[in-house]
Amino acid sequence: MNQPVRVKTLKIDDRDVSGREDETILEIARQNGIFIPTLCNLQGLTPIGACRLCLVEIKGVSRLLPACVTRVEEGMEVYTQSERLQKYRRMVLELLFSERNHICSVCVVNGHCELQSMAQVLGMTHVSVPYRFPRLPVDASHERFVVDHNRCILCTRCVRVCDEIEGAHTWDVMGRGIDSRVITDLNQAWGESETCTSCGKCVNVCPTGALFEKGKPVSERLKKRQFLPYLTMMREERR
Amino acid sequence: MSKKRIATVWLDGCSGCHMSFLDMDERLVELFQQADLVYSPLVDLKEFPEGVDITLVEGAVSSEEDLHKIQMVRERTKILVSFGDCAVTGNVPSMRNPFGVNAVLQRAYLENVTLHPQVPREVVPALIEKARPVHEVVKVDVFIPGCPPSAQTIFLVLSDLLADRMPDMAMLTRFGA
Numbered sequence: 451m452n453q454p455v456r457v458k459t460l461k462i463d464d465r466d467v468s469g470r471e472d473e474t475i476l477e478i479a480r481q482n483g484i485f486i487p488t489l490c491n492l493q494g495l496t497p498i499g500a501c502r503l504c505l506v507e508i509k510g511v512s513r514l515l516p517a518c519v520t521r522v523e524e525g526m527e528v529y530t531q532s533e534r535l536q537k538y539r540r541m542v543l544e545l546l547f548s549e550r551n552h553i554c555s556v557c558v559v560n561g562h563c564e565l566q567s568m569a570q571v572l573g574m575t576h577v578s579v580p581y582r583f584p585r586l587p588v589d590a591s592h593e594r595f596v597v598d599h600n601r602c603i604l605c606t607r608c609v610r611v612c613d614e615i616e617g618a619h620t621w622d623v624m625g626r627g628i629d630s631r632v633i634t635d636l637n638q639a640w641g642e643s644e645t646c647t648s649c650g651k652c653v654n655v656c657p658t659g660a661l662f663e664k665g666k667p668v669s670e671r672l673k674k675r676q677f678l679p680y681l682t683m684m685r686e687e688r689r
Numbered sequence: 690m691s692k693k694r695i696a697t698v699w700l701d702g703c704s705g706c707h708m709s710f711l712d713m714d715e716r717l718v719e720l721f722q723q724a725d726l727v728y729s730p731l732v733d734l735k736e737f738p739e740g741v742d743i744t745l746v747e748g749a750v751s752s753e754e755d756l757h758k759i760q761m762v763r764e765r766t767k768i769l770v771s772f773g774d775c776a777v778t779g780n781v782p783s784m785r786n787p788f789g790v791n792a793v794l795q796r797a798y799l800e801n802v803t804l805h806p807q808v809p810r811e812v813v814p815a816l817i818e819k820a821r822p823v824h825e826v827v828k829v830d831v832f833i834p835g836c837p838p839s840a841q842t843i844f845l846v847l848s849d850l851l852a853d854r855m856p857d858m859a860m861l862t863r864f865g866a
Contacts, residue, residue, distance in 0.1 A: 569864060581783070
């Protein structure tokens with residue numbers, strides 16, 4: 451403990467910036483008001499680099515790297531807005547939209563969905579790959595909440611918040627590749643879960659309409675996330 | 690300069706996009722000083738004409754008739770515009786896709802019907818296997834998401850297209866808007 455904090459200086463989009471050595475490109479970009487799009491990332495949860503929206507170019511590195519899990523290094527030259535990146539980001543969104551049944555107009559979170567607004571922000575006006583139209587279940591067995599797999603983008607925010615913050619680990623991921631799906635307990639009905647505390651954190655961190663609360667009009671289905679950074683901050687202070 | 694020729698067609702949609710089109714109100718007058726509406730469900734013309742400059746397509750491609758119509762419209766149109774979420778994404782008409790045509794017809798015409806349950810097979814066009822967005826069937830030049838796109842969005846997009854500019858959709862509308 452109490453080692454001196456090392457500061458790294460680097461360039462993001464030709465701007466000189468600096469950050470602690472344990473900080474990521476995404477954190478430094480945000481501190482400096484540089485926009486990098488994200489979906490799976492959520493402040494307060496462990497970053498996992500799953501959605502690939504935050505891919506950035508780094509001079510001298512042939513691969514694109516996810517900004518949310520890449521630490522800053524001395525002399526790095528990062529580019530966040532090249533045409534290639536924008537093309538890939540739109541492609542990522544198109545694949546997410548094509549993979550399941552995202553019908554915005556009849557979705558319970560129409561108007562406050564991160565996937566929907568990201569498509570607008572990144573200028574994705576249509577999906578150029580064929581839609582898959584899979585047949586997926588909706589589990590409404592829980593007293594208060596519903597999971598609609600048609601809208602899930604497998605960001606695993608629910609899995610992480612349940613494990614890291616609530617400590618229940620009711621959620622996890624089952625299957626591989628295109629067959630992956632979030633599950634409660636050992637793929638049991640959510641309503642019969644013995645570990646779920648019904649805290650609702652998963653519902654509030656879900657970026658889409660995959661997790662929602664029953665009996666609320668669409669206009670009141672705003673997700674409340676303020677609790678997250680606050681809880682993590684309290685925890686770190688106690689340590 | 691001769692007036693541009695605009696058309697609109699209605700495939701598998703609820704006509705909400707056309708309602709939004711009418712919602713342009715007095716701006717329609719302004720618009721049609723620069724263009725003529727040469728074919729539309731809103732005007733009484735039976736044949737889709739040749740040499741159309743801009744066609745707005747509402748609705749997904751869901752039936753044999755839609756398929757036939759959209760191919761003909763594409764051939765006769767310079768700039769084909771996917772007009773609203775059904776045309777752009779499949780939207781509500783595509784919600785039948787995970788279940789298949791037979792299950793949907795069963796549900797609609799047999800299971801929920803008490804008087805003469807029967808699946809219509811004459812006059813109405815046969816459904817194709819999946820309701821598809823227009824660009825999966827023919828080439829589309831401009832996409833206007835929205836359910837429906839607002840009158841202001843339609844007006845700005847058409848104004849741009851009539852002035853030979855490409856509209857910036859991200860500023861105007863989004864899926865489900």
